[in-house]
Amino acid sequence: MTGQEGAAWRRWGPYLSERQWGTVREDYSDNGDAWSYFPHDHARSRAYRWGEDGLGGISDDKQRLCLALALWNGRDPILKERAYGLTNSEGNHGEDVKEYYFYLDSTPTHSYMRYQYKYPQGEFPYDDLLATNGARSRAEFEYELLDTGIFDDDRYFDVTVEYAKADLDDVLIRITAENRGPEDAPLHLLPTLWFRNTWSWADGAPKPELTAVGGAEGTSVIRATHPELGVHELHVEGDVPLLFTENETNHERLFGSANASPYVKDGIGRCVVDGESGAVNPERTGTKAAAHYTLTVPAGGSASVRLRLAPEGADISLGRGFDSVLRDRVKEADDFYAALTPPSLGEDEARVLRQALAGMLWSKQYYYFDLEQWLAEHGLDPWSPEAHGVRNREWFHMISDSIVSMPDKWEYPWFAAWDLAFHTVALAVVDTGFAKQQLELLLNDAYLHPNGQIPAYEWNFGDVNPPVHAWAAHFVNMIEERLTGHSDHAFLARTFQKLLTNFTWWVNRKDPNGRNVFQGGFLGLDNIGVFDRSAALPTGGQLEQADGTAWMALYCQTMLQIAVELAQEDPAYEELIVKFAEHFLWISASMDRIGEQGDELWDEEDGFFYDVLRLPDGSATRLKVRSMVGLLPLCAATVFRSDQLSGIPHITERLREFGRRHPSLNTTLAAAQAGKADGARLLSVVDEKKLIRVLGHLLDEEEFLSPYGIRALSRYHAEHPYSFYVHGEELRVGYLPAESDSGMFGGNSNWRGPVWFPMNALVIRALLNLYAFYGDDFTVECPTGSGTQLNLFEVAKEISARLGRIFLRDEDGRRPVYGGQEKFQSDPHWRDLIAFHEYFHGDNGAGIGAAHQTGWTGLVATLMVVFGRLSAEDILSRPGGRAS
Known part of the structure; x- marks a missing residue:
């Protein structure tokens, strides 16, 4: 879908963060310690100010109404509503999510999406992860969830969430829990619907409402009434209990002060986990609600539930029509990626390409941050002469209220300017329109500083990221030209005019x-x-x-x-x-x-x-x-x-x-x-x-050329x-x-020392350009000292192949990205789930850093498409070549 119709199809998507706690937006401390001011332990009980998070969730494009997964295995001390991880000071290598979840599929319009979360059946080892990592030095490995033994004997559930759209506002949801363990196991599955709290921060702001209403036989219904969204209904398969509370802070638990109402954000968790029936509203109304499925999943078996979120009065079905829509959307997704994937790619390469792009599309987030309001809430106004240590005080003009491509929705749930530019280069092969919109976003007056600076990232918008926006805009336009046959001069002109001010800022300041x-x-x-x-x-x-x-x-x-x-x-x-x-x-x-x-x-x-x-x-x-x-x-x-x-x-x-x-x-x-x-x-x-x-x-393997790409530092x-x-x-x-x-x-x-995809992409781009000029007659030794002479196209292709090798099975069936993690290397339920890390070991290709950062690592998909379809003759066939 394109144009207005495409925008409407994107109204619902994966726009929830994986982590809202510990962010600058939620920090109202005196010392700017965002991690400590709003820790994970507060997240279940404290209403957020600027956004929402959840497991495998979706929302509308302003994050007003949210839906996500919640789970309880009967043993955890808390309801599993969000991914757990360590803060920057807790991890021996910085902040680090300690969960396994995977973005497996998505179309550009999110007409079909699939996500999988691996949920242990034993008590989640929160304390063990915290204590053991805290005791390790920077020189030691991180202590991961697999290391705790929680997945031994395969005692876990694969919980897969699928979303399929029957229409613009009609979303079908299927949740399937597969028991990989040797014994039947209990699982409390709670699909949760809630409103972002927009009413507590402004006097007179209208408050939306969730209520239980009668549904068709064999279904339960939660009605969601919102002053802007209108009325939607979540139809839930089965006659299951509906639990209601409010998306309000539990002041009593966190701060020792009285609550205005007994029904607060953690009420559903307290009811399910602690047996506090009084923590949920018997009137079955509120701003947060969940359908409570109590399942026993047989050993080696599975259980599924179906839900449907649609406008009030829609002609919906949770029966045969549901399955038909789901099959159609899966086929459309298959057909879409089959057309996108170069025929020269093998099955494993096609799998890597599709999951890389799925991760790019899942990593969208609604990012709301009104800096003038936030600074005012910190006691600053635009004319204040004192900063009082408050970060970003020079950015009063900035208002972010958009869907933005994130580097990683847990470890980096905020945009970074140069990351975003590289994201668009990856996104361009799957959704050129969204890629262009993202490039124009940071050049909009709501973002671009009046002095011409592009905001860098949430922790310090005034820091400086590399100026890659112009290159990305030109590249994305070239991709569109290749796909459609015409160049979007209007887009180039708009972008160019804004970049003029940014270029001048660089010249004057740097x-x-x-x-x-x-x-x-x-x-x-x-x-x-x-x-x-x-x-x-x-x-x-x-x-x-x-x-x-x-x-x-x-x-x-x-x-x-x-x-x-x-x-x-x-x-x-x-x-x-x-x-x-x-x-x-x-x-x-x-x-x-x-x-x-x-x-x-x-x-x-x-x-x-x-x-x-x-x-x-x-x-x-x-x-x-x-x-x-x-x-x-x-x-x-x-x-x-x-x-x-x-x-x-x-x-x-x-x-x-x-x-x-x-x-x-x-x-x-x-x-x-x-x-x-x-x-x-x-x-x-x-x-x-x-x-x-x-x-x-x-090209010296004793210096920069790793078996898996170009190292950041010479060996x-x-x-x-x-x-x-x-x-x-x-x-x-x-x-x-x-x-x-x-x-x-x-x-x-x-x-x-590690290998980073964005820098490798720029090196490959340069080699293709140099090949376009020098042609076949210019060759170099590759690797240095090998005696093998290659032209620069062949050199670029070799580096790209080494990068792709990180994710592909080798002759022994092992993926370098997983290093020594045997579960990922050999278990059939793990080995084809690809993690697109932030960067990679400079000698063995193992993934390091943010495990779900498809962001710029999603460039592997672009490289696969480019070298799967581009030949040396293509570059040389046009006058002067055609590389970017």
């Missing part, structure tokens, strides 16, 4: 010396270097960043690409072509210089780019850490086709005139003007000689760690293929 050598802070790469690059340097002075400068070179190139395309129809963009071309030349020249005193970014001896520390006395030194920072200049490579340039011939003369005025740039300009016989031009920070030298490092530093001394203290960077031993940026900052 080039302090006016030398076209940029700073920017950590730029998403956390602890990759010697220093915390977002803090004042302990040496004083400034850090001139190879990655910050390379990001700006790529930014210029992409803005130039968009301007060239728009200039085909609107001559007003021609001046902007000159602007970005000239700016790129200045940046490229700043990276091209070889300083006599070794104080420039390029190191001729090593053949690599490094950050430069420039001290207050004017002296400078390179920080010779071979990391992704020094590979990023390679990524600033863009080809312009002859047919793009033929319509604006006078631009070439303008650039020649620029060269005459600035003879110091002649070398850089000559490289830009040199073209192939067909008229194609290459803009690149690295010339051919530098390219060969950088690729020598990149060279395993034997040769880099040390820098400040005031007698050694600051050290060594190769660490998995979790870091550095506490810089928190326990889950790990850029000193």
